[in-house]
Amino acid sequence: MSTITAIILARNEEQHIADCIKSIQCADEILVIDDGSTDRTVEIAENLEAKVIHHALNGDWSQQRRFGISQASCDWILFIDSDERVSPELAKSIKKAIQGELKSYWLRRYNLFHHNQATHGVVRPDKVLRLMPREGATVEGAVHEAFISPYPNGILEGKLYHYTYDNWHQFFEKFNKYTTAAANKYRKQNKQCSFLGDIIFRPMWAFFKIYILQGGILDGKIGFLLSVYHMMYTMTKYVKLYYLNKSNGRL
Missing domain, CATH: 3.90.550.10 (Spore Coat Polysaccharide Biosynthesis Protein SpsA; Chain A)
Incomplete structure:
Protein backbone atom coordinates (compact mmCIF):
# COMPACT_ATOMS: atom_id res chain seq x y z
CA MET A 1 0.00 0.00 0.00
CA ASP A 166 -3.74 38.34 5.38
CA ASN A 167 -3.23 42.10 5.08
CA TRP A 168 -1.57 44.79 2.98
CA HIS A 169 1.52 44.86 5.18
CA GLN A 170 2.15 41.21 4.32
CA PHE A 171 1.41 41.93 0.66
CA PHE A 172 4.15 44.56 0.47
CA GLU A 173 6.64 42.47 2.43
CA LYS A 174 6.26 39.69 -0.15
CA PHE A 175 6.26 42.27 -2.95
CA ASN A 176 9.72 43.44 -1.90
CA LYS A 177 11.06 39.95 -1.24
CA TYR A 178 9.89 38.48 -4.54
CA THR A 179 10.96 41.42 -6.73
CA THR A 180 14.43 41.28 -5.20
CA ALA A 181 14.63 37.51 -5.72
CA ALA A 182 13.45 37.85 -9.33
CA ALA A 183 16.01 40.57 -10.08
CA ASN A 184 18.81 38.47 -8.60
CA LYS A 185 17.68 35.47 -10.63
CA TYR A 186 17.72 37.49 -13.84
CA ARG A 187 21.16 38.87 -13.05
CA LYS A 188 22.56 35.35 -12.56
CA GLN A 189 21.09 34.48 -15.96
CA ASN A 190 22.89 37.51 -17.46
CA LYS A 191 19.54 38.95 -18.53
CA GLN A 192 19.73 42.42 -20.07
CA CYS A 193 17.27 45.16 -19.14
CA SER A 194 16.00 47.86 -21.48
CA PHE A 195 14.77 51.01 -19.71
CA LEU A 196 12.21 51.70 -22.41
CA GLY A 197 11.15 48.14 -23.14
CA ASP A 198 11.29 46.51 -19.69
CA ILE A 199 10.69 49.39 -17.27
CA ILE A 200 8.15 51.41 -19.24
CA PHE A 201 6.34 49.27 -21.82
CA ARG A 202 6.47 45.82 -20.17
CA PRO A 203 4.64 47.02 -17.01
CA MET A 204 1.99 48.74 -19.14
CA TRP A 205 1.37 45.48 -21.00
CA ALA A 206 1.27 43.60 -17.67
CA PHE A 207 -1.53 45.90 -16.44
CA PHE A 208 -3.52 45.52 -19.66
CA LYS A 209 -3.17 41.73 -19.61
CA ILE A 210 -4.29 41.36 -15.98
CA TYR A 211 -6.96 44.06 -15.88
CA ILE A 212 -8.54 43.58 -19.32
CA LEU A 213 -7.59 40.23 -20.82
CA GLN A 214 -7.73 38.26 -17.56
CA GLY A 215 -10.78 40.04 -16.18
CA GLY A 216 -9.43 42.04 -13.27
CA ILE A 217 -11.89 44.76 -14.22
CA LEU A 218 -14.73 42.42 -13.18
CA ASP A 219 -13.55 42.50 -9.55
CA GLY A 220 -14.23 46.22 -9.07
CA LYS A 221 -11.96 48.31 -6.85
CA ILE A 222 -9.83 45.43 -5.60
CA GLY A 223 -9.41 44.19 -9.16
CA PHE A 224 -8.07 47.59 -10.20
CA LEU A 225 -5.70 47.78 -7.21
CA LEU A 226 -4.31 44.29 -7.74
CA SER A 227 -3.79 45.01 -11.45
CA VAL A 228 -1.94 48.23 -10.65
CA TYR A 229 0.24 46.44 -8.12
CA HIS A 230 0.97 43.72 -10.67
CA MET A 231 2.13 46.47 -13.01
CA MET A 232 4.29 47.89 -10.22
CA TYR A 233 5.64 44.44 -9.42
CA THR A 234 6.74 44.04 -13.02
CA MET A 235 8.32 47.48 -13.07
CA THR A 236 10.05 47.06 -9.70
CA LYS A 237 11.77 43.77 -10.50
CA TYR A 238 13.16 45.26 -13.72
CA VAL A 239 14.20 48.50 -12.00
CA LYS A 240 16.13 46.38 -9.48
CA LEU A 241 17.68 44.38 -12.33
CA TYR A 242 18.52 47.56 -14.22
CA TYR A 243 20.53 48.93 -11.32
CA LEU A 244 22.09 45.58 -10.49
CA ASN A 245 23.38 45.44 -14.06
CA LYS A 246 24.47 49.05 -13.88
CA SER A 247 26.44 48.43 -10.68
CA ASN A 248 28.17 45.51 -12.42
CA GLY A 249 29.00 47.47 -15.53
CA ARG A 250 26.52 45.67 -17.77
CA LEU A 251 24.72 48.80 -18.96
Missing part, protein backbone atom coordinates in the same frame (compact mmCIF):
# COMPACT_ATOMS: atom_id res chain seq x y z
CA SER A 2 1.52 3.31 -1.10
CA THR A 3 2.27 6.09 1.39
CA ILE A 4 2.64 9.86 1.06
CA THR A 5 4.83 12.57 2.57
CA ALA A 6 3.54 16.15 2.69
CA ILE A 7 6.30 18.77 2.58
CA ILE A 8 5.73 22.29 3.94
CA LEU A 9 8.30 25.10 3.79
CA ALA A 10 7.91 27.49 6.70
CA ARG A 11 9.33 30.56 8.38
CA ASN A 12 7.33 32.41 11.03
CA GLU A 13 4.02 30.92 9.94
CA GLU A 14 2.31 30.55 13.32
CA GLN A 15 -0.90 32.09 11.93
CA HIS A 16 -1.14 29.49 9.16
CA ILE A 17 0.73 26.33 10.04
CA ALA A 18 -1.93 24.67 12.23
CA ASP A 19 -4.74 24.93 9.66
CA CYS A 20 -2.37 23.77 6.92
CA ILE A 21 -1.31 20.65 8.84
CA LYS A 22 -4.88 19.84 9.88
CA SER A 23 -5.96 19.94 6.22
CA ILE A 24 -3.41 17.28 5.17
CA GLN A 25 -4.15 14.47 7.59
CA CYS A 26 -4.40 12.26 4.49
CA ALA A 27 -0.58 12.22 4.57
CA ASP A 28 1.32 9.42 6.32
CA GLU A 29 4.21 11.77 7.06
CA ILE A 30 4.23 15.56 7.39
CA LEU A 31 7.58 17.33 7.11
CA VAL A 32 7.96 21.00 8.01
CA ILE A 33 11.22 22.37 6.63
CA ASP A 34 11.78 25.38 8.85
CA ASP A 35 13.96 28.33 7.87
CA GLY A 36 14.80 29.63 11.34
CA SER A 37 11.36 30.61 12.62
CA THR A 38 11.41 32.88 15.68
CA ASP A 39 7.69 32.62 16.49
CA ARG A 40 5.64 29.56 17.56
CA THR A 41 5.73 27.81 14.16
CA VAL A 42 7.93 24.92 15.32
CA GLU A 43 6.05 24.43 18.59
CA ILE A 44 2.66 24.35 16.85
CA ALA A 45 3.85 21.98 14.13
CA GLU A 46 5.40 19.54 16.61
CA ASN A 47 2.27 19.62 18.79
CA LEU A 48 0.35 18.46 15.70
CA GLU A 49 2.84 15.60 15.27
CA ALA A 50 4.56 17.00 12.22
CA LYS A 51 8.29 16.34 11.88
CA VAL A 52 10.21 19.62 11.90
CA ILE A 53 13.59 19.76 10.19
CA HIS A 54 15.67 22.92 10.43
CA HIS A 55 17.32 23.95 7.18
CA ALA A 56 18.30 27.38 5.82
CA LEU A 57 16.38 28.64 2.80
CA ASN A 58 19.11 31.08 1.69
CA GLY A 59 16.71 32.71 -0.77
CA ASP A 60 16.38 29.55 -2.87
CA TRP A 61 12.98 27.87 -2.62
CA SER A 62 13.92 25.11 -5.05
CA GLN A 63 16.89 23.85 -3.06
CA GLN A 64 14.71 23.93 0.05
CA ARG A 65 12.08 21.76 -1.62
CA ARG A 66 14.74 19.41 -2.96
CA PHE A 67 16.06 19.09 0.57
CA GLY A 68 12.52 18.20 1.67
CA ILE A 69 12.38 15.47 -0.97
CA SER A 70 15.67 14.05 0.32
CA GLN A 71 14.19 13.81 3.83
CA ALA A 72 10.92 12.15 2.78
CA SER A 73 10.43 8.47 3.57
CA CYS A 74 7.20 7.73 1.70
CA ASP A 75 6.45 6.63 -1.87
CA TRP A 76 4.69 9.84 -2.90
CA ILE A 77 5.32 13.56 -2.37
CA LEU A 78 2.73 16.29 -1.79
CA PHE A 79 4.09 19.82 -1.85
CA ILE A 80 1.95 22.32 0.05
CA ASP A 81 2.68 25.83 1.30
CA SER A 82 1.76 26.97 4.80
CA ASP A 83 -0.86 29.37 3.42
CA GLU A 84 -2.60 26.61 1.45
CA ARG A 85 -5.35 24.22 2.56
CA VAL A 86 -6.38 20.87 1.08
CA SER A 87 -10.16 20.58 0.86
CA PRO A 88 -11.83 17.35 2.10
CA GLU A 89 -12.73 16.43 -1.48
CA LEU A 90 -9.13 16.93 -2.62
CA ALA A 91 -7.85 14.88 0.32
CA LYS A 92 -10.04 11.96 -0.81
CA SER A 93 -8.73 12.32 -4.38
CA ILE A 94 -5.14 12.29 -3.14
CA LYS A 95 -5.64 9.12 -1.08
CA LYS A 96 -7.21 7.39 -4.08
CA ALA A 97 -4.59 8.60 -6.57
CA ILE A 98 -1.57 7.29 -4.69
CA GLN A 99 -3.00 3.78 -4.76
CA GLY A 100 -3.27 3.89 -8.55
CA GLU A 101 -0.83 4.20 -11.43
CA LEU A 102 2.33 6.28 -11.17
CA LYS A 103 1.40 9.75 -12.37
CA SER A 104 2.14 13.35 -11.40
CA TYR A 105 -0.95 15.38 -10.58
CA TRP A 106 -2.01 18.98 -11.03
CA LEU A 107 -4.22 20.46 -8.31
CA ARG A 108 -6.84 23.15 -8.93
CA ARG A 109 -5.86 26.10 -6.75
CA TYR A 110 -8.29 28.83 -5.70
CA ASN A 111 -6.68 32.04 -4.49
CA LEU A 112 -8.31 33.89 -1.59
CA PHE A 113 -7.28 37.43 -0.60
CA HIS A 114 -8.41 38.11 2.97
CA HIS A 115 -11.52 40.35 3.19
CA ASN A 116 -11.58 40.84 -0.58
CA GLN A 117 -13.80 38.97 -3.03
CA ALA A 118 -11.67 38.77 -6.17
CA THR A 119 -11.67 35.84 -8.59
CA HIS A 120 -10.04 37.27 -11.74
CA GLY A 121 -6.73 38.76 -12.79
CA VAL A 122 -3.79 37.90 -10.55
CA VAL A 123 -5.98 35.90 -8.14
CA ARG A 124 -7.84 33.88 -10.77
CA PRO A 125 -7.91 30.10 -10.19
CA ASP A 126 -4.92 28.21 -11.56
CA LYS A 127 -3.44 24.71 -11.58
CA VAL A 128 -0.24 23.67 -9.81
CA LEU A 129 1.78 20.45 -10.09
CA ARG A 130 2.14 19.27 -6.49
CA LEU A 131 1.50 15.53 -6.15
CA MET A 132 3.95 13.01 -7.60
CA PRO A 133 5.92 9.82 -6.88
CA ARG A 134 9.06 10.58 -4.88
CA GLU A 135 11.27 8.76 -7.36
CA GLY A 136 12.50 11.20 -10.00
CA ALA A 137 10.83 14.24 -8.41
CA THR A 138 12.80 17.49 -8.34
CA VAL A 139 12.32 21.25 -8.30
CA GLU A 140 14.13 23.93 -10.31
CA GLY A 141 14.22 27.74 -10.34
CA ALA A 142 14.96 30.05 -7.40
CA VAL A 143 11.75 32.11 -7.81
CA HIS A 144 8.37 30.71 -8.95
CA GLU A 145 9.98 27.32 -8.95
CA ALA A 146 9.01 24.53 -11.33
CA PHE A 147 8.04 21.09 -10.02
CA ILE A 148 9.36 18.32 -12.24
CA SER A 149 8.37 14.66 -12.45
CA PRO A 150 9.10 12.04 -15.15
CA TYR A 151 5.62 10.54 -14.92
CA PRO A 152 2.50 11.28 -17.04
CA ASN A 153 0.25 14.10 -15.85
CA GLY A 154 -3.27 14.06 -14.48
CA ILE A 155 -5.62 16.49 -12.71
CA LEU A 156 -7.25 15.73 -9.37
CA GLU A 157 -10.78 16.59 -8.31
CA GLY A 158 -11.20 18.93 -5.35
CA LYS A 159 -9.90 22.35 -4.43
CA LEU A 160 -6.59 23.56 -3.05
CA TYR A 161 -7.27 26.84 -1.26
CA HIS A 162 -4.53 29.47 -1.25
CA TYR A 163 -4.82 32.27 1.32
CA THR A 164 -2.58 34.69 -0.50
CA TYR A 165 -2.32 37.62 1.93
Whole structure:
Protein backbone atom coordinates (compact mmCIF):
# COMPACT_ATOMS: atom_id res chain seq x y z
CA MET A 1 0.00 0.00 0.00
CA SER A 2 1.52 3.31 -1.10
CA THR A 3 2.27 6.09 1.39
CA ILE A 4 2.64 9.86 1.06
CA THR A 5 4.83 12.57 2.57
CA ALA A 6 3.54 16.15 2.69
CA ILE A 7 6.30 18.77 2.58
CA ILE A 8 5.73 22.29 3.94
CA LEU A 9 8.30 25.10 3.79
CA ALA A 10 7.91 27.49 6.70
CA ARG A 11 9.33 30.56 8.38
CA ASN A 12 7.33 32.41 11.03
CA GLU A 13 4.02 30.92 9.94
CA GLU A 14 2.31 30.55 13.32
CA GLN A 15 -0.90 32.09 11.93
CA HIS A 16 -1.14 29.49 9.16
CA ILE A 17 0.73 26.33 10.04
CA ALA A 18 -1.93 24.67 12.23
CA ASP A 19 -4.74 24.93 9.66
CA CYS A 20 -2.37 23.77 6.92
CA ILE A 21 -1.31 20.65 8.84
CA LYS A 22 -4.88 19.84 9.88
CA SER A 23 -5.96 19.94 6.22
CA ILE A 24 -3.41 17.28 5.17
CA GLN A 25 -4.15 14.47 7.59
CA CYS A 26 -4.40 12.26 4.49
CA ALA A 27 -0.58 12.22 4.57
CA ASP A 28 1.32 9.42 6.32
CA GLU A 29 4.21 11.77 7.06
CA ILE A 30 4.23 15.56 7.39
CA LEU A 31 7.58 17.33 7.11
CA VAL A 32 7.96 21.00 8.01
CA ILE A 33 11.22 22.37 6.63
CA ASP A 34 11.78 25.38 8.85
CA ASP A 35 13.96 28.33 7.87
CA GLY A 36 14.80 29.63 11.34
CA SER A 37 11.36 30.61 12.62
CA THR A 38 11.41 32.88 15.68
CA ASP A 39 7.69 32.62 16.49
CA ARG A 40 5.64 29.56 17.56
CA THR A 41 5.73 27.81 14.16
CA VAL A 42 7.93 24.92 15.32
CA GLU A 43 6.05 24.43 18.59
CA ILE A 44 2.66 24.35 16.85
CA ALA A 45 3.85 21.98 14.13
CA GLU A 46 5.40 19.54 16.61
CA ASN A 47 2.27 19.62 18.79
CA LEU A 48 0.35 18.46 15.70
CA GLU A 49 2.84 15.60 15.27
CA ALA A 50 4.56 17.00 12.22
CA LYS A 51 8.29 16.34 11.88
CA VAL A 52 10.21 19.62 11.90
CA ILE A 53 13.59 19.76 10.19
CA HIS A 54 15.67 22.92 10.43
CA HIS A 55 17.32 23.95 7.18
CA ALA A 56 18.30 27.38 5.82
CA LEU A 57 16.38 28.64 2.80
CA ASN A 58 19.11 31.08 1.69
CA GLY A 59 16.71 32.71 -0.77
CA ASP A 60 16.38 29.55 -2.87
CA TRP A 61 12.98 27.87 -2.62
CA SER A 62 13.92 25.11 -5.05
CA GLN A 63 16.89 23.85 -3.06
CA GLN A 64 14.71 23.93 0.05
CA ARG A 65 12.08 21.76 -1.62
CA ARG A 66 14.74 19.41 -2.96
CA PHE A 67 16.06 19.09 0.57
CA GLY A 68 12.52 18.20 1.67
CA ILE A 69 12.38 15.47 -0.97
CA SER A 70 15.67 14.05 0.32
CA GLN A 71 14.19 13.81 3.83
CA ALA A 72 10.92 12.15 2.78
CA SER A 73 10.43 8.47 3.57
CA CYS A 74 7.20 7.73 1.70
CA ASP A 75 6.45 6.63 -1.87
CA TRP A 76 4.69 9.84 -2.90
CA ILE A 77 5.32 13.56 -2.37
CA LEU A 78 2.73 16.29 -1.79
CA PHE A 79 4.09 19.82 -1.85
CA ILE A 80 1.95 22.32 0.05
CA ASP A 81 2.68 25.83 1.30
CA SER A 82 1.76 26.97 4.80
CA ASP A 83 -0.86 29.37 3.42
CA GLU A 84 -2.60 26.61 1.45
CA ARG A 85 -5.35 24.22 2.56
CA VAL A 86 -6.38 20.87 1.08
CA SER A 87 -10.16 20.58 0.86
CA PRO A 88 -11.83 17.35 2.10
CA GLU A 89 -12.73 16.43 -1.48
CA LEU A 90 -9.13 16.93 -2.62
CA ALA A 91 -7.85 14.88 0.32
CA LYS A 92 -10.04 11.96 -0.81
CA SER A 93 -8.73 12.32 -4.38
CA ILE A 94 -5.14 12.29 -3.14
CA LYS A 95 -5.64 9.12 -1.08
CA LYS A 96 -7.21 7.39 -4.08
CA ALA A 97 -4.59 8.60 -6.57
CA ILE A 98 -1.57 7.29 -4.69
CA GLN A 99 -3.00 3.78 -4.76
CA GLY A 100 -3.27 3.89 -8.55
CA GLU A 101 -0.83 4.20 -11.43
CA LEU A 102 2.33 6.28 -11.17
CA LYS A 103 1.40 9.75 -12.37
CA SER A 104 2.14 13.35 -11.40
CA TYR A 105 -0.95 15.38 -10.58
CA TRP A 106 -2.01 18.98 -11.03
CA LEU A 107 -4.22 20.46 -8.31
CA ARG A 108 -6.84 23.15 -8.93
CA ARG A 109 -5.86 26.10 -6.75
CA TYR A 110 -8.29 28.83 -5.70
CA ASN A 111 -6.68 32.04 -4.49
CA LEU A 112 -8.31 33.89 -1.59
CA PHE A 113 -7.28 37.43 -0.60
CA HIS A 114 -8.41 38.11 2.97
CA HIS A 115 -11.52 40.35 3.19
CA ASN A 116 -11.58 40.84 -0.58
CA GLN A 117 -13.80 38.97 -3.03
CA ALA A 118 -11.67 38.77 -6.17
CA THR A 119 -11.67 35.84 -8.59
CA HIS A 120 -10.04 37.27 -11.74
CA GLY A 121 -6.73 38.76 -12.79
CA VAL A 122 -3.79 37.90 -10.55
CA VAL A 123 -5.98 35.90 -8.14
CA ARG A 124 -7.84 33.88 -10.77
CA PRO A 125 -7.91 30.10 -10.19
CA ASP A 126 -4.92 28.21 -11.56
CA LYS A 127 -3.44 24.71 -11.58
CA VAL A 128 -0.24 23.67 -9.81
CA LEU A 129 1.78 20.45 -10.09
CA ARG A 130 2.14 19.27 -6.49
CA LEU A 131 1.50 15.53 -6.15
CA MET A 132 3.95 13.01 -7.60
CA PRO A 133 5.92 9.82 -6.88
CA ARG A 134 9.06 10.58 -4.88
CA GLU A 135 11.27 8.76 -7.36
CA GLY A 136 12.50 11.20 -10.00
CA ALA A 137 10.83 14.24 -8.41
CA THR A 138 12.80 17.49 -8.34
CA VAL A 139 12.32 21.25 -8.30
CA GLU A 140 14.13 23.93 -10.31
CA GLY A 141 14.22 27.74 -10.34
CA ALA A 142 14.96 30.05 -7.40
CA VAL A 143 11.75 32.11 -7.81
CA HIS A 144 8.37 30.71 -8.95
CA GLU A 145 9.98 27.32 -8.95
CA ALA A 146 9.01 24.53 -11.33
CA PHE A 147 8.04 21.09 -10.02
CA ILE A 148 9.36 18.32 -12.24
CA SER A 149 8.37 14.66 -12.45
CA PRO A 150 9.10 12.04 -15.15
CA TYR A 151 5.62 10.54 -14.92
CA PRO A 152 2.50 11.28 -17.04
CA ASN A 153 0.25 14.10 -15.85
CA GLY A 154 -3.27 14.06 -14.48
CA ILE A 155 -5.62 16.49 -12.71
CA LEU A 156 -7.25 15.73 -9.37
CA GLU A 157 -10.78 16.59 -8.31
CA GLY A 158 -11.20 18.93 -5.35
CA LYS A 159 -9.90 22.35 -4.43
CA LEU A 160 -6.59 23.56 -3.05
CA TYR A 161 -7.27 26.84 -1.26
CA HIS A 162 -4.53 29.47 -1.25
CA TYR A 163 -4.82 32.27 1.32
CA THR A 164 -2.58 34.69 -0.50
CA TYR A 165 -2.32 37.62 1.93
CA ASP A 166 -3.74 38.34 5.38
CA ASN A 167 -3.23 42.10 5.08
CA TRP A 168 -1.57 44.79 2.98
CA HIS A 169 1.52 44.86 5.18
CA GLN A 170 2.15 41.21 4.32
CA PHE A 171 1.41 41.93 0.66
CA PHE A 172 4.15 44.56 0.47
CA GLU A 173 6.64 42.47 2.43
CA LYS A 174 6.26 39.69 -0.15
CA PHE A 175 6.26 42.27 -2.95
CA ASN A 176 9.72 43.44 -1.90
CA LYS A 177 11.06 39.95 -1.24
CA TYR A 178 9.89 38.48 -4.54
CA THR A 179 10.96 41.42 -6.73
CA THR A 180 14.43 41.28 -5.20
CA ALA A 181 14.63 37.51 -5.72
CA ALA A 182 13.45 37.85 -9.33
CA ALA A 183 16.01 40.57 -10.08
CA ASN A 184 18.81 38.47 -8.60
CA LYS A 185 17.68 35.47 -10.63
CA TYR A 186 17.72 37.49 -13.84
CA ARG A 187 21.16 38.87 -13.05
CA LYS A 188 22.56 35.35 -12.56
CA GLN A 189 21.09 34.48 -15.96
CA ASN A 190 22.89 37.51 -17.46
CA LYS A 191 19.54 38.95 -18.53
CA GLN A 192 19.73 42.42 -20.07
CA CYS A 193 17.27 45.16 -19.14
CA SER A 194 16.00 47.86 -21.48
CA PHE A 195 14.77 51.01 -19.71
CA LEU A 196 12.21 51.70 -22.41
CA GLY A 197 11.15 48.14 -23.14
CA ASP A 198 11.29 46.51 -19.69
CA ILE A 199 10.69 49.39 -17.27
CA ILE A 200 8.15 51.41 -19.24
CA PHE A 201 6.34 49.27 -21.82
CA ARG A 202 6.47 45.82 -20.17
CA PRO A 203 4.64 47.02 -17.01
CA MET A 204 1.99 48.74 -19.14
CA TRP A 205 1.37 45.48 -21.00
CA ALA A 206 1.27 43.60 -17.67
CA PHE A 207 -1.53 45.90 -16.44
CA PHE A 208 -3.52 45.52 -19.66
CA LYS A 209 -3.17 41.73 -19.61
CA ILE A 210 -4.29 41.36 -15.98
CA TYR A 211 -6.96 44.06 -15.88
CA ILE A 212 -8.54 43.58 -19.32
CA LEU A 213 -7.59 40.23 -20.82
CA GLN A 214 -7.73 38.26 -17.56
CA GLY A 215 -10.78 40.04 -16.18
CA GLY A 216 -9.43 42.04 -13.27
CA ILE A 217 -11.89 44.76 -14.22
CA LEU A 218 -14.73 42.42 -13.18
CA ASP A 219 -13.55 42.50 -9.55
CA GLY A 220 -14.23 46.22 -9.07
CA LYS A 221 -11.96 48.31 -6.85
CA ILE A 222 -9.83 45.43 -5.60
CA GLY A 223 -9.41 44.19 -9.16
CA PHE A 224 -8.07 47.59 -10.20
CA LEU A 225 -5.70 47.78 -7.21
CA LEU A 226 -4.31 44.29 -7.74
CA SER A 227 -3.79 45.01 -11.45
CA VAL A 228 -1.94 48.23 -10.65
CA TYR A 229 0.24 46.44 -8.12
CA HIS A 230 0.97 43.72 -10.67
CA MET A 231 2.13 46.47 -13.01
CA MET A 232 4.29 47.89 -10.22
CA TYR A 233 5.64 44.44 -9.42
CA THR A 234 6.74 44.04 -13.02
CA MET A 235 8.32 47.48 -13.07
CA THR A 236 10.05 47.06 -9.70
CA LYS A 237 11.77 43.77 -10.50
CA TYR A 238 13.16 45.26 -13.72
CA VAL A 239 14.20 48.50 -12.00
CA LYS A 240 16.13 46.38 -9.48
CA LEU A 241 17.68 44.38 -12.33
CA TYR A 242 18.52 47.56 -14.22
CA TYR A 243 20.53 48.93 -11.32
CA LEU A 244 22.09 45.58 -10.49
CA ASN A 245 23.38 45.44 -14.06
CA LYS A 246 24.47 49.05 -13.88
CA SER A 247 26.44 48.43 -10.68
CA ASN A 248 28.17 45.51 -12.42
CA GLY A 249 29.00 47.47 -15.53
CA ARG A 250 26.52 45.67 -17.77
CA LEU A 251 24.72 48.80 -18.96
